[in-house]
Amino acid sequence: MNLILNDLSPWHWAAGGAVISAVTLTLLFVGNRRLGVSTGFENVCSLVVQTPYFTRDALRGTNSWRLPLLGGLLIGGFLSAVVGGGWEPFWDLGMFDAEIGWGNGGKLIWMFGGGLLIGFGTRLAGGCTSGHGIFGLSNLELPSLVSTVSFMAAGVVTTNLIYRLIL
Amino acid sequence: MILFYLVLGSVFGFTLSRSGAADYNFIQGMFLFEEFQLYGIIGTAVALTAPSLWLLKRYGRSITGQPLKIENKPGHRGNVYGGILFGIGWSITGMCPGPILVNIGEGKVYALAALAGTLAGAGAFGALYPRLAKPFRLPPLQVGTGEG
Numbered sequence: 001m002n003l004i005l006n007d008l009s010p011w012h013w014a015a016g017g018a019v020i021s022a023v024t025l026t027l028l029f030v031g032n033r034r035l036g037v038s039t040g041f042e043n044v045c046s047l048v049v050q051t052p053y054f055t056r057d058a059l060r061g062t063n064s065w066r067l068p069l070l071g072g073l074l075i076g077g078f079l080s081a082v083v084g085g086g087w088e089p090f091w092d093l094g095m096f097d098a099e100i101g102w103g104n105g106g107k108l109i110w111m112f113g114g115g116l117l118i119g120f121g122t123r124l125a126g127g128c129t130s131g132h133g134i135f136g137l138s139n140l141e142l143p144s145l146v147s148t149v150s151f152m153a154a155g156v157v158t159t160n161l162i163y164r165l166i167l
Numbered sequence: 168m169i170l171f172y173l174v175l176g177s178v179f180g181f182t183l184s185r186s187g188a189a190d191y192n193f194i195q196g197m198f199l200f201e202e203f204q205l206y207g208i209i210g211t212a213v214a215l216t217a218p219s220l221w222l223l224k225r226y227g228r229s230i231t232g233q234p235l236k237i238e239n240k241p242g243h244r245g246n247v248y249g250g251i252l253f254g255i256g257w258s259i260t261g262m263c264p265g266p267i268l269v270n271i272g273e274g275k276v277y278a279l280a281a282l283a284g285t286l287a288g289a290g291a292f293g294a295l296y297p298r299l300a301k302p303f304r305l306p307p308l309q310v311g312t313g314e315g
Binding site for chain 1: 169172176185192197198200203205206207209210212213214216219223233235236242243253255258260261262265267273278282283288289294296303315
């Protein structure tokens, strides 16, 4: 199967995993930080929301590295498109288009709703695929195993409900 | 150091983009047990990071000679309930937090809506923290649920 982005063929999974591991270890060894993306959304919120949760030092003190890391993720995706067949705004959504087939407005609502669950859920769980799934599991942390099993199971149930049961 | 984090984030983002980790079809394929790709990526990353991390912790220092700072995440009921909510969101959008940004970078317009929802969700969580702390047995507000 090829990627939705410019129909590129994907890297071998071992190459992807190896680079992600190298990024994780470099971040720790050079930056002395544990990998994690989802807290970065709180850092973004802290720029505009002035409630006690978003102004606490434990969060604001990490703006200086989490915000550039998030910016880098945007740049990485952009470069991937530029050197991989060209960049242009697009709406293609693979099997969602083929089997659900909602238009652009429907996709925006679908994505916003899913995003709400991601933002609220990752922060309630204290991490996401990177913080719990990669770093936490590698560091043999029990809360990370609990969270990873929970989000993987919920994803399996949801996708199977959508594509096998409803459709 | 800002440049370091920007470059590291870019390498991370490029990899997520090209490996399929930021691709709706590959995420659904993972959850349907039809595509091995994502299991291979996450499995390889953990299999390589775990022993390296163990060695690095034994060495105990960062590159500048500072003591290594690794705060373990606290355990609480949010691990399960938050994980479930996130898993549903991951399935719906085909994106976990890193790939939301990667997909925007790639030019996928709908990913902007996913980011807006995610920021609203994180904002709502922060606003409700004082009320969620007791039922989910979360750490004190100053500590938070765990950096992730």
